[in-house]
Amino acid sequence: MLDAPKSDRKLVAVENLKMHFPIHTGLFRRHTGDVKAVDGVSFDIYEGETLGLVGESGCGKSTCGRAVLRLYDITDGSINIDGDEIGSTPQGQLRGKRPTMQMVFQDPQASLNPRMTVQAIIQEPLDEHTNLSKEEKRAKVLDLMDQVGLNRKFAGRYPHAFSGGQRQRIGIARALALNPKFIVCDEPIAALDVSIQAQVVNLLEDLQQEFGLTYLFISHDLSMVRHIATRVAVMYLGKIVELATREALYDAPLHPYTKALLSAVPEPDPDLHDTMDRTILTGDVPSPANPPKGCNFCTRCPAVMDICKQEDPEYREVLPGQFVACHHYNGITDAAEIIAASEAQ
Amino acid sequence: MPDGAQPVLDVRDLKTVFKVRGGEVHAVNNVSFNLKPGELLGVVGESGSGKSVTMMSLLGLLPTPPADVQNGTVTFDGQDLLSVDPETLRTVRGGKIGFVFQDPMTSLNPVYNVGMQIMEPLRKHMGMTKKEATVRAKELLELVGIPDAERRLKDYPHQFSGGMRQRVMIAIALACDPKVLIADEPTTALDVTIQAQILELMKDLQERLGMAVIWITHDLGVVAGIADRVLVMYGGQIVEQSPTRELFKNPQHPYTRALLKTVPRVSGGREARLAIIEGQPPILGAQPTACPFRDRCDVAFDRCSQENPPRYAVGAGHDAACFYDANTGAPRDA
Ligand SMILES: Nc1ncnc2c1ncn2[C@@H]1O[C@H](COP(=O)(O)OP(=O)(O)OP(=O)(O)O)[C@@H](O)[C@H]1O
Ligand SMILES: Nc1ncnc2c1ncn2[C@@H]1O[C@H](COP(=O)(O)OP(=O)(O)OP(=O)(O)O)[C@@H](O)[C@H]1O
Ligand code: SF4
Ligand SMILES: [Mg+2]
Ligand SMILES: [Mg+2]
Numbered sequence: 001m002l003d004a005p006k007s008d009r010k011l012v013a014v015e016n017l018k019m020h021f022p023i024h025t026g027l028f029r030r031h032t033g034d035v036k037a038v039d040g041v042s043f044d045i046y047e048g049e050t051l052g053l054v055g056e057s058g059c060g061k062s063t064c065g066r067a068v069l070r071l072y073d074i075t076d077g078s079i080n081i082d083g084d085e086i087g088s089t090p091q092g093q094l095r096g097k098r099p100t101m102q103m104v105f106q107d108p109q110a111s112l113n114p115r116m117t118v119q120a121i122i123q124e125p126l127d128e129h130t131n132l133s134k135e136e137k138r139a140k141v142l143d144l145m146d147q148v149g150l151n152r153k154f155a156g157r158y159p160h161a162f163s164g165g166q167r168q169r170i171g172i173a174r175a176l177a178l179n180p181k182f183i184v185c186d187e188p189i190a191a192l193d194v195s196i197q198a199q200v201v202n203l204l205e206d207l208q209q210e211f212g213l214t215y216l217f218i219s220h221d222l223s224m225v226r227h228i229a230t231r232v233a234v235m236y237l238g239k240i241v242e243l244a245t246r247e248a249l250y251d252a253p254l255h256p257y258t259k260a261l262l263s264a265v266p267e268p269d270p271d272l273h274d275t276m277d278r279t280i281l282t283g284d285v286p287s288p289a290n291p292p293k294g295c296n297f298c299t300r301c302p303a304v305m306d307i308c309k310q311e312d313p314e315y316r317e318v319l320p321g322q323f324v325a326c327h328h329y330n331g332i333t334d335a336a337e338i339i340a341a342s343e344a345q
Numbered sequence: 346m347p348d349g350a351q352p353v354l355d356v357r358d359l360k361t362v363f364k365v366r367g368g369e370v371h372a373v374n375n376v377s378f379n380l381k382p383g384e385l386l387g388v389v390g391e392s393g394s395g396k397s398v399t400m401m402s403l404l405g406l407l408p409t410p411p412a413d414v415q416n417g418t419v420t421f422d423g424q425d426l427l428s429v430d431p432e433t434l435r436t437v438r439g440g441k442i443g444f445v446f447q448d449p450m451t452s453l454n455p456v457y458n459v460g461m462q463i464m465e466p467l468r469k470h471m472g473m474t475k476k477e478a479t480v481r482a483k484e485l486l487e488l489v490g491i492p493d494a495e496r497r498l499k500d501y502p503h504q505f506s507g508g509m510r511q512r513v514m515i516a517i518a519l520a521c522d523p524k525v526l527i528a529d530e531p532t533t534a535l536d537v538t539i540q541a542q543i544l545e546l547m548k549d550l551q552e553r554l555g556m557a558v559i560w561i562t563h564d565l566g567v568v569a570g571i572a573d574r575v576l577v578m579y580g581g582q583i584v585e586q587s588p589t590r591e592l593f594k595n596p597q598h599p600y601t602r603a604l605l606k607t608v609p610r611v612s613g614g615r616e617a618r619l620a621i622i623e624g625q626p627p628i629l630g631a632q633p634t635a636c637p638f639r640d641r642c643d644v645a646f647d648r649c650s651q652e653n654p655p656r657y658a659v660g661a662g663h664d665a666a667c668f669y670d671a672n673t674g675a676p677r678d679a
Contacts, residue, residue: 056538163625164392175366193392194563198607198619205618222537223566226618250611264541266566268621270590273570273611280545281538283492284506 010080011182012045012068017077017087018204019060019067034288037063039238040077042315050208050215052229052246054222054284056260059235062106065184066134068216069101070094075274076345082181099178105170111171118145118170119155125177136267144173147210148203165196172203176211182218191223201228221264226250231321234258237296240289240315242273244322254324254342256303272342295327303328303345352379352420353557354403354442357588359417361395361402364410371629373399373655375583376417380525380557383546384641387572387589388561389604393626394578396561397446400527403427405434414431421525438469443518444527445511452514459486459513466520485516489546512543522554529561544571561630565608576660577601580637582629583656587663597665597672599642636668642668646676 020034037060045051053061067074068274069183070086078087082100089097105111122141126132130138138277142152159167168188175183185204201224207213219225225232225245232258233243236325242255253259260279266274281300286292292299298308307327318338328341361373373395378387388396394546399496402406403426415615416501419426424443426434438444446452453462463485464478473481479498486494489512502510518526548571551558562568568575568589576593577600586599596602606620624641625631636642639649656664657677668678 077425128521194565195391195604195622197608198621201618202621220537223609223611226615260613261537264537266537266544267610267612268539268565268569268571268593268605268608269610270569272594278541281542282490282542284509284539 002076009047010044011047011082012079013040013066017041017067017079018075019063019072020075033289036238037293038067041240043233043240043243045216047214048212049230050173050217050228052192052232053216053218053235054220054225054232055235056220058285060184060238061235061328065186065216065218069103070147081158094231100180101179101182102175103186104188106177109167112167116157117156117158117160121170122177125174129178129236146174147176148173168192169203170202176207182214183328186218194224198226222335225320234261237285238290239254239296242324252320254322254329255326256301256345257297260302265285347619353382354380355420356403357418359399359402360415361398362413364413368630370583373633374633376583378576378583380559382557383551383555384573385551385558385571387568387575388559388578389565389568389575390578391626395528395581400529400559400561404438404442423494433436434471436470439466440521441523442525442527443523445514445518446529448469449555451670453510457504458499458501463520464557465519466517470521482606490542490674500618506610523556525557527559530620565605581629582666583638584638591660591663598667599644600638
C-alpha cells in the first residue's frame with residue numbers, strides 16, 4: 001500500500017456539511033429542537049485513497065457517510081463529487097449520478113433482501129441503471145462474483161445460506177456492479193468474526209488496487225482503520241476534531257480526544273498494557289440534541305481550559321495536512337510550538 | 346492469584362448437544378477447566394465455538410429441549426451444579442455466581458426502573474428489607490461509576506446510554522457480592538473509551554472484592570489487558586489454555602497462532618497485508634472423531650483426521666490440543 005495518495009485530484013470535496021434531524025414533541029408535534037448529528041464538517045478525499053472516519057457510537061459517522069451520498073436532503077453545506085456539486089440537487093435529478101457512488105453497509109444480514117437470490121441482488125442496480133440484455137447482465141453478475149471471491153455455482157442461492165463474510169461479499173459485489181468510483185463503506189466488518197474481518201479488508205484493498213476505487217471507510221475499530229486508511233478523520237459529537245495522514249494521526253495526534261481514543265484501544269500485547277500510559281475518559285458523550293456550550297469535547301476533555309467552555313474552537317490546518325479543532329493550538333503556526341503545545345497538555 | 350489454590354469453580358467433561366430439525370449440534374465437547382479465587386480467566390474463540398453455550402450450560406440457563414447437557418460435573422461450593430435441585434441452582438445463580446450475558450433474555454427489563462431491577466436480587470438472595478436494598482442499590486450504581494446514583498435509581502433503562510446500561514447490568518451481577526462473575530461479551534457494543542472505563546472497573550473490583558471472573562470476548566486486546574489466564578475455544582472444545590503472557594509470547598495451537606496473526610494494531614509496525622485463516626468453521630453434527638481444526642490447519646498431517654487430539658501439557662499451566670509440537674516443528678510421539 002502506498003502512503004501518498006495516488007493522485008492529488010480531489011474526487012470528493014465536502015464543505016461545512018450539516019445534517020440535523022428535527023425533534024417533534026407534544027400533542028401538535030411541534031418542532032422543539034434538532035439532533036445535530038453532523039454539524040459542520042469539511043474534508044476532501046483524493047482519488048484512489050481511503051479516508052478513514054472514526055469516532056464513538058452516535059458521533060455521526062453513518063449520518064455523515066449517508067449525507068455525502070445524498071441519501072438525505074442535507075441541512076446545509078456543499079458536496080462535490082467527481083466535479084459535480086450535488087449538495088442541493090433535488091433527489092429526482094440525482095439518479096444519473098448514483099452509479100458513480102455506492103455504499104456497503106454494516107449489517108450484511110439486514111442489508112440483503114432474504115427473498116432474492118444472490119443473482120437477483122447483485123443484478124438489481126444493473127436492472128435499474130443500465131439497458132444491458134438479460135444475458136449480458138447474467139455474465140456481468142458472474143464476473144462480479146468471481147471478483148469478490150464468491151463461487152459462481154451459488155448464484156441461485158438465497159442470502160441465508162451464506163456465512164457473514166460471504167454475505168458481505170455479496171454486498172460488495174452489488175456495490176461494484178455499476179463500476180463506481182467512490183464507495184462509502186459503513187462499518188463493513190463490524191458484524192463479522194475477527195478471522196473473517198481480515199478477508200473482507202483484504203478484498204476491499206485488492207479491488208481498490210485493481211479499479212482505482214476511492215473509499216470513505218467508516219469504523220470504530222482504530223486498528224483496522226490504521227491498516228486500511230491513507231488519511232483518517234476523527235469525529236466527536238457531530239464534528240471532525242482532527243484529520244491527518246495515518247502516520248501523523250497514530251504517531252503524533254494533536255487533539256486531546258484523538259489521544260484519549262488511541263490510548264483506550266486495548267492492544268493484543270500484555271507487555272504494552274503494563275507500560276502504556278492510559279487516559280481513561282470519564283463521563284458519557286453528551287446528546288447531539290443538546291451539545292455543550294463552547295467546544296463539544298469540553299465536558300470530558302482532560303486538558304480543558306476556561307475558554308473551551310465559552311467558545312467553539314476553530315477547525316484549521318495547524319501543520320501541513322493536519323487539521324485540528326482545539327483551543328490549545330490557537331494562534332500558533334510554528335511546527336515546534338505546535339508540538340510543544342501538544343506535549344504540554 | 347495463589348498457585349495451587351483450591352478452585353472456586355471446577356468444570357469437568359462438560360458436553361452439550363442441541364437437538365435440531367434433521368440432526369444434532371454438538372456445541373460443547375468434553376470441556377474441562379477451573380477457575381481459581383480472585384483470578385480473571387479470559388475466554389476467546391471463533392463465533393460459534395461454544396463459549397456462550399459452555400457458560401450457559403454450567404449455570405443451567407439453556408432451554409431443554411433443544412439443549413441437552415449430556416455429561417459433566419460443575420463443582421462450586423462443594424456441590425455439583427449439574428445435579429443439584431432447581432431451587433438450589435436458582436439461589437446460586439444471581440447470588441454467589443453473578444452473570445452478564447449477551448442474549449436479550451438476561452438483559453434489562455424496559456418496564457421496570459433500574460432501582461427495582463438492582464434491588465430484586467438483593468431482596469431475593471440476601472433477604473434485605475426495601476430500605477436496606479435501596480441503600481445498597483445506590484452504592485452499587487456508584488461502584489460502577491454512574492453519577493447522581495440516588496436519583497438515577499428511579500430512571501428506566503431507555504433513559505441511560507448504552508455504556509451506562511451495561512454498567513447497570515454489571516451492577517446487578519455484582520449485587521450479592523458474588524464469588525464468581527461470568528461476563529459474556531459485556532463490552533462488544535461499547536466504544537473504546539467506555540470499554541476502557543469498564544475494564545478498569547473490573548480490575549478494581551476483582552482486586553478489592555477478591556472475586557473471580559470469567560470474561561468472554563472476541564477482542565484479544567481486552568484479554569491481553571485484563572486476563573490472568575486464557576482459554577481458547579474452537580469447534581466446541583478448549584484447544585489451548587495458558588497464562589496470558591505466555592499465550593501471546595508462545596502460542597502453541599495452530600488456531601491460536603493463526604488468530605494472533607489476523608489482528609492489526611494501533612502501534613508498532615504496520616503489516617502490508619492482513620493474515621487470514623482460510624476455510625470455514627467446522628460443522629458440529631456429531632461427536633468429533635478428528636481434530637476440528639484440521640481442514641484449516643497449515644501443519645495438519647494424517648493423524649489429525651484419524652483422532653481427536655487430547656490436551657497435551659506444554660508448560661506450566663499451559664496445554665494445547667494438537668498432535669503437532671510447535672516447539673520442535675514435528676509431530677508429537679504417538
Ligand atoms: N433518522 C434520524 N432521526 C433522528 N436522529 C437520528 C437519525 N439518524 C441518526 N440520528 C441520531 O444522530 C446521531 C448520529 O447517529 P449515527 O448513526 O450517524 O452515529 P454513528 O457515529 O454512525 O454511530 P454508530 O457507531 O453507533 O453506528 C445519533 O444521536 C442518532 O441517534
Ligand atoms: N438454541 C440452539 N439450537 C441449536 N444450536 C445452537 C443453539 N444455541 C447455540 N447453538 C449452536 O451451538 C454452537 C455454539 O454456540 P455459542 O453461542 O456457544 O458460540 P459462541 O462461541 O458463544 O459464539 P459467539 O462468539 O458468536 O457468541 C454454535 O454452532 C451454535 O450454532
Ligand atoms: S478545545 Fe479544550 S476542551 Fe476542546 S479538546 Fe481542546 S482542550 Fe479539550
Ligand atoms: Mg453508524
Ligand atoms: Mg457467544
